[in-house]
């Protein structure tokens with residue numbers, strides 16, 4: 001068979017090249033267009049092993065994005081990746097095929113080379129995606145059938161439906177431990193294959209079988225046989241882990257009839273690559289052979305990664321030649337092939353690191369640009385001619401062999417064999433030299449390789465050790481975390497308890513204070529009521545005083561009227577008797593009578609002067625009484641104003657107290673101790689100033705009462721003095737008149753005059769006595785009024801004093817109450833302080849525990865780290881110099 005390059009181009013011979021003819025201009029144009037590799041992600045559901053390990057889901061898939069959390073509790077994902085398409089666990093095989101593979105198959109049918117990779121950690125579903133379940137029931141695929149069986153069915157179904165003239169060939173190769181094997185070789189020991197470079201330095205796979213299949217079922221059977229030969233091993237993750245990379249290749253030839261009637265063959269190729277798991281070797285549990293195998297698998301994958309990175313960075317040199325896998329896939333990465341990568345991942349936290357690494361890998365691959373170019377068409381005639389020539393040559397050889405014994409060949413074949421032999425000999429010589437070189441290089445490589453292998457093994461053991469140490473560390477961190485959690489819960493509960501205690505204490509305190517304050521307010525209100533009562537009493541007293549003053553004034557008016565009446569009556573009586581007496585003796589005693597008359601006139605003048613003085617005295621008394629009444633009235637009014645002011649002050653204080661109590665209550669709630677102190681201080685200052693105010697007012701009242709008393713006494717004294725001087729004056733005048741009369745009597749010596757004299761004197765004495773008794777009764781009334789007033793004033797002063805004592809006592813009680821409140825506050829402060837202290841002690845105990853715990857953890861971590869460093873140093877000490 002012809003050699004076929006991995007990208008599907010025929011490279012077998014120059015002959016075939018000559019026969020090729022490009023008749024598809026578009027394909028060249030199209031090929032010039034660079035397109036990105038398509039990268040999709042498939043995330044399966046958790047498998048049994050992950051569920052059993054209680055490994056939570058840390059991956060979330062949306063149609064274009066995939067989010068990965070380091071911990072499921074984290075709010076934000078650790079990383080979000082964007083891809084061409086993302087399939088979650090709900091995407092079945094059919095959906096993957098319809099969405100991703102059918103468009104690729106159209107390209108294959110159009111004559112393109114296409115590649116589909118499955119890349120991912122072991123057990124993430126690469127083989128499931130590519131092959132899936134291969135059983136067929138009544139010509140129907142299993143629903144879990146993967147991309148390969150579905151592609152075979154699709155190609156046959158569609159091409160048959162299109163009634164196309166086509167043929168389908170398949171090949172199946174495996175790359176295991178950097179060795180290529182043909183899985184379809186009929187030899188029991190699958191033949192080893194070689195990758196050679198053609199004249200265009202393109203990789204050509206040499207010597208593998210390509211099986212022509214007539215139906216999809218044929219293809220599936222071939223796939224099954226090949227799959228059975230694949231290197232499969234059991235790892236920690238997958239019972240049937242594919243330990244090799246495999247490439248299943250479907251080549252489709254489709255006949256096309258051109259308008260000129262010429263038949264051309266379109267060749268399309270579909271490479272389906274199932275890579276070995278990309279995981280960390282130690283995690284998979286690979287040992288000995290498996291580790292070596294993993295190393296080789298990794299070599300291919302590492303080179304694949306490096307090629308992807310180099311393509312991503314647009315480097316000039318892409319290290320395709322460093323592994324067989326990348327040599328095979330060269331055209332699919334940055335070449336002319338249409339490529340799609342399916343990155344498979346697990347959603348479980350167990351695979352978190354590998355998932356991130358797979359997604360990073362896939363992310364980088366997204367930037368690779370390919371320039372797909374459709375394969376050139378081959379004319380059917382040329383192809384048939386080529387095949388006929390081949391058959392002819394084989395037939396001639398067969399004929400020669402049949403006719404003679406031994407080896408018989410046709411002349412042409414013999415000549416070509418001789419030429420070939422000679423060329424082989426030359427080639428052999430060249431190869432020998434090359435071989436020598438290679439041997440030397442191989443030796444060097446082997447030395448290097450053994451060093452690298454040793455290093456690798458050391459590295460692997462270091463890795464294992466690291467893994468172990470970090471697992472221990474992880475365990476320890478888990479226990480520390482749970483202890484921390486426990487400690488923090490303890491602290492939290494202590495704080496909650498403290499908070500509740502504080503709240504209850506504060507509430508209790510507030511309730512107590514509220515009750516006390518309401519008692520105080522009640523007390524103040526009672527005092528205000530009492531003050532109002534006392535004020536009413538004082539007003540009553542002043543009303544009484546006013547009444548007394550009015551009575552006194554009435555009494556004085558009455559006295560004046562009576563006195564005037566008496567004077568008038570006595571005067572008239574006196575005049576009448578005198579005229580009767582004098583008319584009897586008129587004639588007899590005209591001379592004497594003349595004297596008596598003049599005396600009488602004088603006495604009348606005296607008497608009217610006396611009357612006038614008496615009237616003036618009474619008027620001045622009246623005046624004094626009126627001014628006394630006004631003074632009393634003014635004093636009463638000022639007292640009433642004082643009382644009203646006091647009442648206002650008390651009301652204001654009560655209102656202020658209510659307001660300040662409210663604001664204080666609010667403040668107390670926010671800062672109980674400080675506010676209580678402030679409240680107590682402010683209140684005692686206020687109470688003191690209020691008491692001072694009240695005491696001032698009381699003092700003023702007492703002073704005004706005293707001055708009122710003094711004024712009353714002064715008025716009474718003035719009245720007494722006026723009455724006494726009036727009496728003295730009256731007595732003096734009376735005595736003078738008496739003396740004048742006696743002198744007159746002595747002068748005239750008349751008997752009648754004696755009688756008259758006696759009569760007059762008797763009447764005058766009578767008048768004098770009546771006047772005296774009136775004056776005395778007035779005096780008695782005035783002094784009794786003064787006494788009564790002074791008693792009233794005393795009572796008034798007493799009442800004020802008792803009121804002042806009452807107020808002072810009340811406020812001292814009030815002050816005591818606040819002192820008690822302050823003491824209570826201090827007790828409460830102490831209680832809070834004690835609680836705080838207790839809490840601080842408890843917290844510091846917890847803190848010390850916590851610190852000890854952390855210290856112990858640190859020490860453990862340090863010892864682990866020391867162990868880790870020791871072992872790391874031990875492992876690293878005998879390092880060998882790298883051989884170039």
Ligand SMILES: Nc1ncnc2c1ncn2[C@@H]1O[C@H](COP(=O)(O)OP(=O)(O)OP(=O)(O)O)[C@@H](O)[C@H]1O
Pocket residue numbers: 043044045047120121122123124125126127128129238240241242243275276277278344
């Ligand atoms: N999308 C999926 N739906 C259901 N089951 C799946 C899916 N993907 C994988 N599995 C199951 O997970 C297990 C591992 O899958 P598979 O063997 O295909 O993994 P792999 O990636 O090829 O592993 P390895 O690299 O070790 O070969 C299998 O039992 C498979 O049936």
